[in-house]
Amino acid sequence: xxxxxxxxxxxxxxxxxxxxxxxxxxxxxxxxxxxxxxxxxxxxxxxxxxxxxxxxxxxxxxxxxxxxxxxxxxxxxxxxxxxxxxxxxxxxxxxxxxxxxxxxxxxxxxxxxxxxxxxxx
Amino acid sequence: xxxxxxxxxxxxxxxxxxxxxxxxxxxxxxxxxxxxxxxxxxxxxxxxxxxxxxxxxxxxxxxxxxxxxxxxxxxxxxxxxxxxxxxxxxxxxxxxxxxxxxxxxxxxxxxxxxxxxxxxxxxxxxxxxxxxxxxxxxxxxxxxxxxxxxxxxxxxxxxxxxxxxxxxxxxxxxxxxxxxxxxxxxxxxxxxxxxxxxxxxxxxxxxxxxxxxxxxxxxxxxxxxxxxxxxxxxxxxxxxxxxxxxxxxxxxxxxxxxxxxxxxxxxxxxxxxxxxxxxxxxxxxxxxxxxxxxxxxxxxxxxxxxxxxxxxxxxxxxxxxxxxxxxxxxxxxxxxxxxxxxxxxxxxxxxxxxxxxxxxxxxxxxxxxxxxxxxxxxxxxxxxxxxxxxxxxxxxxxxxxxxxxxxxxxxxxxxxxxxxxxxxxxxxxxxxxxxxxxxxxxxxxxxxxxxxxxxxxxxxxxxxxxxxxxxxxxxxxxxxxxxxxxxxxxxxxxxxxxxxxxxxxxxxxxxxxxxxxxxxxxxxxxxxxxxxxxxxxxxxxxxxxxxxxxxxxxxxxxxxxxxxxxxxxxxxxxxxxxxxxxxxxxxxxxxxxxxxxxxxxxxxxxxxxxxxxxxxxxxxxxxxxxxxxxxxxxxxxxxxxxxxxxxxxxxxxxxxxxxxxxxxxxxxxxxxxxxxxxxxxxxxxxxxxxxxxxxx
Numbered sequence: 001x002x003x004x005x006x007x008x009x010x011x012x013x014x015x016x017x018x019x020x021x022x023x024x025x026x027x028x029x030x031x032x033x034x035x036x037x038x039x040x041x042x043x044x045x046x047x048x049x050x051x052x053x054x055x056x057x058x059x060x061x062x063x064x065x066x067x068x069x070x071x072x073x074x075x076x077x078x079x080x081x082x083x084x085x086x087x088x089x090x091x092x093x094x095x096x097x098x099x100x101x102x103x104x105x106x107x108x109x110x111x112x113x114x115x116x117x118x119x120x121x
Numbered sequence: 122x123x124x125x126x127x128x129x130x131x132x133x134x135x136x137x138x139x140x141x142x143x144x145x146x147x148x149x150x151x152x153x154x155x156x157x158x159x160x161x162x163x164x165x166x167x168x169x170x171x172x173x174x175x176x177x178x179x180x181x182x183x184x185x186x187x188x189x190x191x192x193x194x195x196x197x198x199x200x201x202x203x204x205x206x207x208x209x210x211x212x213x214x215x216x217x218x219x220x221x222x223x224x225x226x227x228x229x230x231x232x233x234x235x236x237x238x239x240x241x242x243x244x245x246x247x248x249x250x251x252x253x254x255x256x257x258x259x260x261x262x263x264x265x266x267x268x269x270x271x272x273x274x275x276x277x278x279x280x281x282x283x284x285x286x287x288x289x290x291x292x293x294x295x296x297x298x299x300x301x302x303x304x305x306x307x308x309x310x311x312x313x314x315x316x317x318x319x320x321x322x323x324x325x326x327x328x329x330x331x332x333x334x335x336x337x338x339x340x341x342x343x344x345x346x347x348x349x350x351x352x353x354x355x356x357x358x359x360x361x362x363x364x365x366x367x368x369x370x371x372x373x374x375x376x377x378x379x380x381x382x383x384x385x386x387x388x389x390x391x392x393x394x395x396x397x398x399x400x401x402x403x404x405x406x407x408x409x410x411x412x413x414x415x416x417x418x419x420x421x422x423x424x425x426x427x428x429x430x431x432x433x434x435x436x437x438x439x440x441x442x443x444x445x446x447x448x449x450x451x452x453x454x455x456x457x458x459x460x461x462x463x464x465x466x467x468x469x470x471x472x473x474x475x476x477x478x479x480x481x482x483x484x485x486x487x488x489x490x491x492x493x494x495x496x497x498x499x500x501x502x503x504x505x506x507x508x509x510x511x512x513x514x515x516x517x518x519x520x521x522x523x524x525x526x527x528x529x530x531x532x533x534x535x536x537x538x539x540x541x542x543x544x545x546x547x548x549x550x551x552x553x554x555x556x557x558x559x560x561x562x563x564x565x566x567x568x569x570x571x572x573x574x575x576x577x578x579x580x581x582x583x584x585x586x587x588x589x590x591x592x593x594x595x596x597x598x599x600x601x602x603x604x605x606x607x608x609x610x611x612x613x614x615x616x617x618x619x620x621x622x623x624x625x626x627x628x629x630x631x632x633x634x635x636x637x638x639x640x641x642x643x644x645x646x647x648x649x650x651x652x653x654x655x656x657x658x659x660x661x662x663x664x665x666x667x668x669x670x671x672x673x674x675x676x677x678x679x680x681x682x683x684x685x686x687x688x689x690x691x692x693x694x695x696x697x698x699x700x701x702x703x704x705x706x707x708x709x710x711x712x713x714x715x716x717x718x719x720x721x722x723x724x725x726x727x728x729x730x731x732x733x734x735x736x737x738x739x740x741x742x743x744x745x746x747x748x749x750x751x752x753x754x755x756x757x758x759x760x761x762x763x764x765x766x767x768x769x770x771x772x773x774x775x776x777x778x779x780x781x782x783x784x785x786x787x788x789x790x791x792x793x794x795x796x797x798x799x800x801x802x803x804x805x806x807x808x809x810x811x812x813x814x815x816x817x
Contacts, residue, residue: 106173
């Protein structure tokens with residue numbers, strides 16, 4: 001059975017690109033438009049990995065990571081955040097919240113797949 | 122596909138821009154609204170992030186400037202003024218213009234962009250600082266370097282699991298970098314009641330030999346290196362020449378790692394016992410640490426050994442023709458020695474006989490070692506085939522694994538070279554015709570991955586090379602049909618399984634339904650057979666439908682000198698390769714009379730057909746009353762050759778017959794006997810074939 005990865009991003013184009021890349025890599029993808037939407041979907045869906053943007057309306061990436069880690073089903077899943085180079089402090093904040101790793105934007109589809117393979121095994 | 126993404130980005134960007142406009146206008150009314158500031162920042166952030174991802178680099182770098190300013194506003198370092206709003210609105214219009222331009226291909230007003238950026242920078246208070254700094258990933262090819270052995274201690278934080286990291290994935294990544302020995306250290310485990318089941322108490326010592334460089338190793342730990350204890354030390358570089366000495370002693374390794382202090386080490390060393398055992402029993406260090414250090418010793422030793430094996434095989438390089446000359450000289454010497462022995466025996470001089478025997482012994486030794494120099498392990502050829510199998514299986518969409526056995530079996534260099542092409546052909550056949558496609562295999566209840574097994578083994582003075590696949594096996598009916606179609610056999614012919622299989626060696630025979638780039642033109646197997654026979658070898662097929670095919674090639678160890686049986690017919694001497702000879706029996710006049718001219722002899726209740734060589738070679742004169750049948754075995758069939766006398770075994774140095782007699786049927790060469798006369802070497806397989814052809 002294909003592994004399920006959630007992508008949480010308020011940018012439809014990034015979601016589209018991430019979804020397209022992951023599906024090509026043989027994964028199933030659940031999309032969420034912001035942190036709040038993601039948490040709601042996480043409560044009902046079992047995912048194997050979460051890829052989240054940091055800047056999102058309603059609930060940002062840090063809040064989403066904290067919220068997800070509090071869910072028993074998401075306690076140990078890899079969570080990768082999408083950051084930009086200007087947010088080194090955010091990187092640390094994200095790690096403290098429980099993120100596994102990060103991908104610096106802009107990234108290429110191959111870079112995304114490399115990180116997914118790395119953390120998902 | 123990229124266009125689709127670009128289109129999606131543009132639609133989204135237009136949406137964001139109109140939202141940005143209204144947010145900015147609202148912001149002018151309520152400059153302190155954090156929510157509004159956040160919205161503006163996010164809009165800029167998204168345009169920048171997505172823009173650069175879909176190739177709108179100009180938009181991304183421009184937006185970066187605006188984003189930077191709004192990051193400061195968000196963090197309270199800058200307040201919202203009407204000038205800021207004006208500039209941002211101008212920037213928004215500029216981004217829109219750039220988006221439009223991307224569609225139509227029109228040039229954007231770079232001056233306007235620059236003006237806005239300067240204004241924003243002035244506002245933010247950093248005039249003249251460098252522009253957007255994109256961190257480009259270094260994608261330069263990693264230069265090849267000598268392998269280096271690293272000692273890596275990786276101690277993850279206890280709470281590594283709560284960040285969703287699986288340390289085993291990291292270890293697995295290291296294994297992909299090179300030769301890797303991993304020792305898990307478990308001395309950090311607390312008593313059960315104190316243990317947090319979700320904590321990580323293990324740490325690892327890894328000895329890794331890789332040519333990828335230290336950065337590649339560090340990259341593996343990129344997400345965790347801030348939190349974990351990671352020590353990477355170079356312990357050995359494998360390009361130096363001073364590797365003959367032993368690797369570091371156990372104590373030295375532990376000392377280097379800081380697992381033990383110099384004082385502790387000298388305490389332990391003062392007792393003359395095995396260092397590791399002592400250090401553990403003294404309670405200085407836990408056993409795991411010693412195990413890990415021992416593993417390091419072993420790892421480096423193994424890596425070095427591999428290197429040495431490679432070095433050793435190339436240690437002396439001698440031009441092949443010098444070796445050929447040596448072997449030729451030895452051949453001459455064997456011939457002269459035979460004459461000496463014969464002469465000595467005739468002279469009845471015991472002193473001379475003693476010398477002749479001494480020379481005989483020495484010559485035999487010299488011959489063996491001279492021939493040995495030319496021997497090479499067949500392994501190098503095997504590894505070439507591995508590559509072939511890999512490439513072919515990819516090309517054909519088949520999953521094939523090649524296993525080898527007996528790579529250290531030695532064969533004459535010339536033989537190995539001449540074997541290369543026939544073996545390539547046989548392996549190609551196995552892959553192309555033998556192994557089925559993965560779906561077909563699975564449907565037949567076989568593993569999707571097929572196997573081609575290549576084995577070499579010594580058998581007497583020959584080497585048997587086996588190519589066995591677990592593919593479809595030979596289709597007897599298809600072979601028969603094809604054989605009839607091609608006029609190789611008659612429709613009514615009743616052939617044994619072996620005879621049917623042998624048909625695939627007939628010229629112009631191929632059962633493949635389509636001609637592929639690899640095989641199927643039917644010019645292969647007969648060439649293979651001829652090449653093998655030219656090496657005085659033989660080829661044998663067994664096959665079970667649905668289970669696979671096994672082809673065995675039997676090759677003599679060397680081409681230069683063979684053991685043979687010396688026989689006489691009339692006044693002529695002949696040599697028969699001893700490897701083919703089974704036994705000799707007598708043939709009396711009565712026996713011939715009893716068989717009623719059918720050339721069959723009864724040997725221990727079995728009938729053996731024979732070929733009277735005197736007749737075949739049209740040698741004049743009458744045969745003696747008691748003739749000899751030399752019974753040979755070729756491709757599993759026993760056939761006798763009738764000669765006048767069997768003289769005995771002989772070391773035969775093969776001389777070619779020269780061009781004029783090259784194609785003489787049934788003769789593969791000649792040799793010079795002890796008395797200086799010439800004896801012809803019989804080509805038994807060819808003789809048999811010729812006789813069979815005549816009878817059909």
